[in-house]
């Protein structure tokens with residue numbers, strides 16, 4: 640399902656600040672060489688991630704689901720001086736490409752890449768986060784939300800990607816796939832959580848913005 644009409648998408652891209660040359664190159668290389676390039680956040684969502692990060696000015700960011708590093712670089716743009724972004728991916732084959740692009744930002748020491756399961760890395764990190772981007776396996780979102788909650792400072796922001804799951808969340812439940820069902824369940828959980836305030840943005844594949852009260 641086309642969630643945003645192509646003409647609206649094109650208009651939105653036209654009036655959004657351009658992506659850097661480095662991000663353009665990373666986007667292109669991902670499309671040429673890596674499987675499932677649709678997973679990459681892309682121009683408009685990437686600028687939104689950077690904008691939110693600039694507004695939060697985080698000391699610590701956690702990203703679950705690095706893929707080729709596009710969103711990590713966007714989020715790291717808004718880090719406060721001395722800030723660090725931790726990013727996790729289970730796929731070790733992505734590591735070399737990610738590290739090459741992180742190095743090319745000129746700020747590679749601010750991006751710590753972890754290869755492993757998101758749940759294991761969350762448990763291993765002794766940090767308090769200001770901003771978390773959940774973008775790994777959809778079945779894990781509820782667990783990741785619970786695991787990061789105690790590691791968030793009050794006022795911290797969680798961004799959860801793909802909550803519209805290509806529009807499949809609108810299908811009758813018996814027609815939804817596993818991933819779409821997981822997204823609906825996750826949204827219901829957040830909605831029922833009095834400790835949180837949230838807005839579901841219909842950008843790209845749906846981005847749920849959650850604030851810890």
Ligand SMILES: C[S@@+](CC[C@H](N)C(=O)[O-])C[C@H]1O[C@@H](n2cnc3c(N)ncnc32)[C@H](O)[C@@H]1O
Nearest residue numbers: 678679680704706709710728729756757775776
């Ligand atoms: C949608 S992609 C991330 C896209 C990236 N954040 C971006 O916007 O460019 C999801 C990534 O999550 C990773 N992943 C899947 N299951 C995982 C898990 N259990 N722990 C850590 N990473 C996982 C996949 O290998 C994949 O690279």
